[in-house]
Amino acid sequence: MGSRAVRHPVFARLYARASHAMEAEVGPHRDRLLAGLSGAVLEVGAGNGLNFAHYPTGVTRVLAVEPEPYLRNLAREAAARAPCPVDVADGVAERLPADDGTFDAAVASLVLCSVHDPEAAMSELYRVVRPGGELRFYEHVRAESPRLRRVQRTLDATVWPRFTGGCHAHRDTVTAITRAGFSIDRLDGVRVPDTRISVPTSPHVIGSATHP
Numbered sequence: 666m667g668s669r670a671v672r673h674p675v676f677a678r679l680y681a682r683a684s685h686a687m688e689a690e691v692g693p694h695r696d697r698l699l700a701g702l703s704g705a706v707l708e709v710g711a712g713n714g715l716n717f718a719h720y721p722t723g724v725t726r727v728l729a730v731e732p733e734p735y736l737r738n739l740a741r742e743a744a745a746r747a748p749c750p751v752d753v754a755d756g757v758a759e760r761l762p763a764d765d766g767t768f769d770a771a772v773a774s775l776v777l778c779s780v781h782d783p784e785a786a787m788s789e790l791y792r793v794v795r796p797g798g799e800l801r802f803y804e805h806v807r808a809e810s811p812r813l814r815r816v817q818r819t820l821d822a823t824v825w826p827r828f829t830g831g832c833h834a835h836r837d838t839v840t841a842i843t844r845a846g847f848s849i850d851r852l853d854g855v856r857v858p859d860t861r862i863s864v865p866t867s868p869h870v871i872g873s874a875t876h877p
């Protein structure tokens with residue numbers, strides 16, 4: 666898909682507000698996502714930069730790629746307050762602005778649901794991580810329950826992507842990660858929000874995978 670523009674002006678403003686309101690619940694997941702990382706990290710679809718405050722001290726630099734202009738500006742503000750050097754760049758997951766094997770790790774959080782071409786995005790993440798490096802992911806995924814899967818499929822085919830910045834509820838992201846060549850080391854299921862009644866994007870995974 667090349668560098669197809671990502672512009673969601675209404676969703677971007679809503680996400681910027683709602684994401685802060687969710688941080689009491691999501692913040693600890695961001696800590697788990699990033700714990701123990703070190704060296705150079707590429708973060709794809711960084712949004713308004715809410716991960717930046719959670720990078721551990723071993724991380725020496727972050728290249729944060731964000732295509733949506735409103736969110737990218739907010740990410741630049743967040744980068745100025747980050748505990749490690751963060752460069753924020755325009756770009757899309759399907760064509761990352763980075764050379765082969767130049768990162769010790771890549772991070773995808775709440776973004777693989779929204780990319781236009783998941784296969785191309787995964788192949789790019791695989792390309793930029795060095796052999797032996799890792800992919801960390803925190804994503805909402807296809808449900809286990811057939812009933813919720815049906816709801817997710819129906820929403821994806823109708824209104825959901827239009828009102829959520831191109832998000833898809835029914836993506837099988839874990840399979841996409843392994844198909845790209847990564848080998849999963851850790852995979853934990855979590856519900857967000859952690860409520861008794863499910864919303865279409867309740868099932869999440871947090872995990873890590875190695876580029877063999």
Ligand SMILES: C[S@@+](CC[C@H](N)C(=O)[O-])C[C@H]1O[C@@H](n2cnc3c(N)ncnc32)[C@H](O)[C@@H]1O
Nearest residue numbers: 671710711712733757758774775776779780781
């Ligand atoms: C739900 S937000 C998540 C933001 C951030 N990663 C977080 O954890 O809060 C989804 C992000 O994916 C970005 N995005 C959408 N399509 C993309 C693409 N093709 N490549 C990279 N990022 C994309 C959006 O602009 C948005 O910032």
